[in-house]
Amino acid sequence: MLAYIIKRLLFAIPILLGVNFITFALFFGVNTPDNMARAQLGAKQTTPEMIAAWKADRGYDKPLFYNQNAQGMNHVVDTLFVQESAKLFQFDFGRSDSGRQISADIQERMWPSLAIALPTFVIGLFTNIAVALLLVLFRASLLDRAAMVAAVILMSISGLFYIIAAQVLFGKMLHWVPISGYESGWSMWKFIILPVFIGVLAGVGSGVRWYRSIFLEEIHKDYVRSARAKGLSEIQVLFKHLLKNGMLPILTGVVVVIPTLFMGSLIMESFFGIPGLGSYTIDAIQSQDFSIVKAMVFLGSVLYIVGLILTDIAYSWFDPRVRLR
Amino acid sequence: MSLVFLWTDLLIWILFGAVVFGLHSIKKSKQARKQWREIFESPIAMASAVILSVYVLIGLTDSIHLKFNQENRWAPAGYENQVLSPLDLSLWHLVKNQERTYSAPFASHEYSRSILYDENGQVQQVYRPLKFAAVHLENPDNRQVLWQDLIKKSGIALLAAFLLTLVVFVFHGYFRVRAYVKRDIRVKPKRLPWNWGYLTLFLLLAVMSILYYLSHFYHVLGTDKVGEDVFYQAMKSIRTGVVIGTLTTLVMLPLALFLGISAGYFKGWIDDVIQYLYTTLNSIPGVLLIAAAVLVMQSWIAQHPADFGSSEQRADLRLLFLVFILGMTSWTGLCRLLRAETLKISQLEYIQSAKAFGMGGMHLIYKHILPNLLHLVLIAVVLDFSGLVLAEAVLSYVGVGVDPTTYSWGNMINQARLEMAREPMVWWSLLSAFIFMFILVLAANLFADRVQWVLNPRNS
Numbered sequence: 001m002l003a004y005i006i007k008r009l010l011f012a013i014p015i016l017l018g019v020n021f022i023t024f025a026l027f028f029g030v031n032t033p034d035n036m037a038r039a040q041l042g043a044k045q046t047t048p049e050m051i052a053a054w055k056a057d058r059g060y061d062k063p064l065f066y067n068q069n070a071q072g073m074n075h076v077v078d079t080l081f082v083q084e085s086a087k088l089f090q091f092d093f094g095r096s097d098s099g100r101q102i103s104a105d106i107q108e109r110m111w112p113s114l115a116i117a118l119p120t121f122v123i124g125l126f127t128n129i130a131v132a133l134l135l136v137l138f139r140a141s142l143l144d145r146a147a148m149v150a151a152v153i154l155m156s157i158s159g160l161f162y163i164i165a166a167q168v169l170f171g172k173m174l175h176w177v178p179i180s181g182y183e184s185g186w187s188m189w190k191f192i193i194l195p196v197f198i199g200v201l202a203g204v205g206s207g208v209r210w211y212r213s214i215f216l217e218e219i220h221k222d223y224v225r226s227a228r229a230k231g232l233s234e235i236q237v238l239f240k241h242l243l244k245n246g247m248l249p250i251l252t253g254v255v256v257v258i259p260t261l262f263m264g265s266l267i268m269e270s271f272f273g274i275p276g277l278g279s280y281t282i283d284a285i286q287s288q289d290f291s292i293v294k295a296m297v298f299l300g301s302v303l304y305i306v307g308l309i310l311t312d313i314a315y316s317w318f319d320p321r322v323r324l325r
Numbered sequence: 326m327s328l329v330f331l332w333t334d335l336l337i338w339i340l341f342g343a344v345v346f347g348l349h350s351i352k353k354s355k356q357a358r359k360q361w362r363e364i365f366e367s368p369i370a371m372a373s374a375v376i377l378s379v380y381v382l383i384g385l386t387d388s389i390h391l392k393f394n395q396e397n398r399w400a401p402a403g404y405e406n407q408v409l410s411p412l413d414l415s416l417w418h419l420v421k422n423q424e425r426t427y428s429a430p431f432a433s434h435e436y437s438r439s440i441l442y443d444e445n446g447q448v449q450q451v452y453r454p455l456k457f458a459a460v461h462l463e464n465p466d467n468r469q470v471l472w473q474d475l476i477k478k479s480g481i482a483l484l485a486a487f488l489l490t491l492v493v494f495v496f497h498g499y500f501r502v503r504a505y506v507k508r509d510i511r512v513k514p515k516r517l518p519w520n521w522g523y524l525t526l527f528l529l530l531a532v533m534s535i536l537y538y539l540s541h542f543y544h545v546l547g548t549d550k551v552g553e554d555v556f557y558q559a560m561k562s563i564r565t566g567v568v569i570g571t572l573t574t575l576v577m578l579p580l581a582l583f584l585g586i587s588a589g590y591f592k593g594w595i596d597d598v599i600q601y602l603y604t605t606l607n608s609i610p611g612v613l614l615i616a617a618a619v620l621v622m623q624s625w626i627a628q629h630p631a632d633f634g635s636s637e638q639r640a641d642l643r644l645l646f647l648v649f650i651l652g653m654t655s656w657t658g659l660c661r662l663l664r665a666e667t668l669k670i671s672q673l674e675y676i677q678s679a680k681a682f683g684m685g686g687m688h689l690i691y692k693h694i695l696p697n698l699l700h701l702v703l704i705a706v707v708l709d710f711s712g713l714v715l716a717e718a719v720l721s722y723v724g725v726g727v728d729p730t731t732y733s734w735g736n737m738i739n740q741a742r743l744e745m746a747r748e749p750m751v752w753w754s755l756l757s758a759f760i761f762m763f764i765l766v767l768a769a770n771l772f773a774d775r776v777q778w779v780l781n782p783r784n785s
Binding site: 014015018019022023026027035152153155156157158159160161164167168172260263266267281282285286288290293294296297300301304305 | 601602604605606607608609610612613614616617618620621623624628711715718719722723724725738742745746750755759762763766767770771774
């Protein structure tokens with residue numbers, strides 16, 4: 001197992017290098033350091049010396065991919081791409097345009113994001129599975145049909161509508177919860193309850209459809225028939241046999257998103273004014289702060305790859321037939 | 326008067342041509358025809374197909390751009406040398422009738438008070454009457470008069486909608502009768518639920534024509550901050566939604582098909598490289614990749630304004646670029662599916678025997694593998710459509726969507742969302758955008774469900 005994890009971690013390196021290459025090509029290829037310097041220093045009289053000083057300060061004065069003046073390996077190593085990538089691999093994200101340390105910002109803003117994303121994820125998962133099992137229990141009935149129609153309708157509504165409608169209804173008209181804002185500590189519940197509710201509601205349509213189709217695929221298998229033949233009630237069949245076997249395909253889709261919960265939700269956080277990583281990213285996009293966007297892209301890819309590895313481990317855990325090598 | 330070709334116009338007409346060609350080849354193949362017939366045997370699929378085609382038709386009328394010269398007598402007065410589409414021309418009264426600020430649907434007065442001086446020099450706060458709405462009524466404040474007027478005009482519009490449906494019915498009836506006469510009497514196919522299609526068409530036309538006819542006398546969906554008619558904005562947004570939903574597949578399909586089939590068929594290092602490629606792209610969070618690419622494009626356009634011509638062309642190029650980026654980020658899912666399926670198919674005996682007969686490479690892929698992948702492609706295209714329409718709204722909200730001057734539901738939502746804090750609320754802009762979007766996405770989802778149900782071999 002350990003050998004497998006190490007192997008997978010080593011495989012992650014070329015992928016992360018690829019990710020770095022894409023972001024690097026996007027940011028530095030089109031938007032050269034000279035342009036960045038001019039944008040940063042403002043429209044005032046910018047002399048070439050000032051630009052050179054700005055570039056030297058940031059370490060942007062090296063060539064992009066290939067350094068002609070260097071010796072041996074330094075042809076490749078002493079370049080902007082390698083230097084920047086090396087910093088990212090050490091999780092040293094540098095400073096944002098406003099001069100703040102990005103790593104510190106991320107560590108601070110991670111928790112509000114988790115406070116929203118984790119409950120949304122857990123409650124959403126349970127609701128979806130519970131509703132899907134209920135529909136499988138009453139399959140091909142009027143309830144099943146009606147719920148499927150409702151699921152398609154829920155799926156077709158824009159996520160923005162859920163947020164705006166809920167804010168107006170619960171925040172503005174009923175005054176049940178504050179419209180937006182955030183506090184740490186126990187008083188946070190009133191700020192996170194609405195985003196969590198909306199997150200669950202917005203995901204319930206597609207979630208229930210997906211889980212239902214997984215369970216329906218299982219229900220025609222032989223083991224279900226033998227379980228029934230043993231005299232188990234339908235409820236027992238569902239919970240003891242169907243749920244366990246259905247967990248396998250569910251795991252593939254679910255475990256991979258767990259690490260990315262840290263990243264938060266862009267839209268939700270910006271609408272509700274939650275100081276998490278999602279709103280951090282959105283602010284960075286809107287103020288065109290490339291260093292933050294770059295850091296978030298890298299972080300997101302790392303978390304995704306961790307998610308992939310976790311999926312494999314979880315698979316071998318739940319299904320003894322799967323052996324990791 | 327001369328035609329102006331924007332890039333997205335060109336591509337969307339190419340795509341339209343491709344679809345017509347596809348329909349033609351479906352007509353020739355007996356099996357494909359049977360499958361499509363089965364899709365339309367469901368009343369829901371029929372109804373959603375009607376809705377989708379009306380949306381696409383509106384999008385297409387908005388994809389022909391004309392430029393009027395000064396002396397042209399068709400040119401709407403005062404707006405010469407503008408690039409206009411047939412949709413603009415038919416909604417011209419709305420462009421012309423710009424108010425000063427917000428007004429509610431069917432309102433006769435502005436939404437907020439403004440300060441006026443009366444003849445005695447006294448300051449007064451009054452709701453000023455709208456310049457172009459409800460001016461034909463003598464006493465628009467009287468609810469009863471307003472309702473009577475609305476009902477009377479709706480009746481006329483309903484009649485028009487009925488006649489229009491009848492025209493379609495007669496036109497279509499000609500083909501139906503011809504097909505009936507030429508039918509093969511040995512087979513008795515299931516009847517298609519045409520009545521459901523006509524019902525949907527009539528309802529849709531009724532709503533549209535009521536809105537359209539009344540829009541000559543009122544602002545049917547209100548006006549926005551600068552007094553522009555919301556109905557006009559929502560209608561113009563249809564094209565953006567349709568372009569993003571359909572053109573993205575044009576970018577995505579060649580990549581997914583080429584890479585997916587190559588990976589599955591050639592295996593070995595080609596497979597490794599392609600797998601690496603899509604794992605890498607997949608591991609970047611989608612919104613962030615799109616945002617990064619759009620940011621870069623924005624700064625590129627800002628640095629080279631001379632390369633992009635007029636503001637319409639610039640907005641159009643931004644739309645095209647967004648479509649391109651969305652395509653680049655969304656091919657990975659389909660590519661993985663196609664790779665797995667190709668791997669499975671190329672193990673089958675008929676492929677082995679084709680190889681043994683000396684058939685190889687491209688010919689074999691084209692003749693024997695590609696046709697067996699088409700159902701996957703079709704399902705993916707239909708499923709993606711609704712997701713892309715919804716994505717546009719979110720991206721425009723984040724600020725990395727279409728150009729702010731382009732009409733789109735995302736931009737409408739983005740501009741109107743702050744107005745919800747006002748008292749009383751300015752809800753019409755938001756709700757119109759959401760409803761226009763909802764109908765399109767719902768129809769697409771329902772249609773996609775049916776297509777998936779019929780084409781997926783596991784369901785038989």
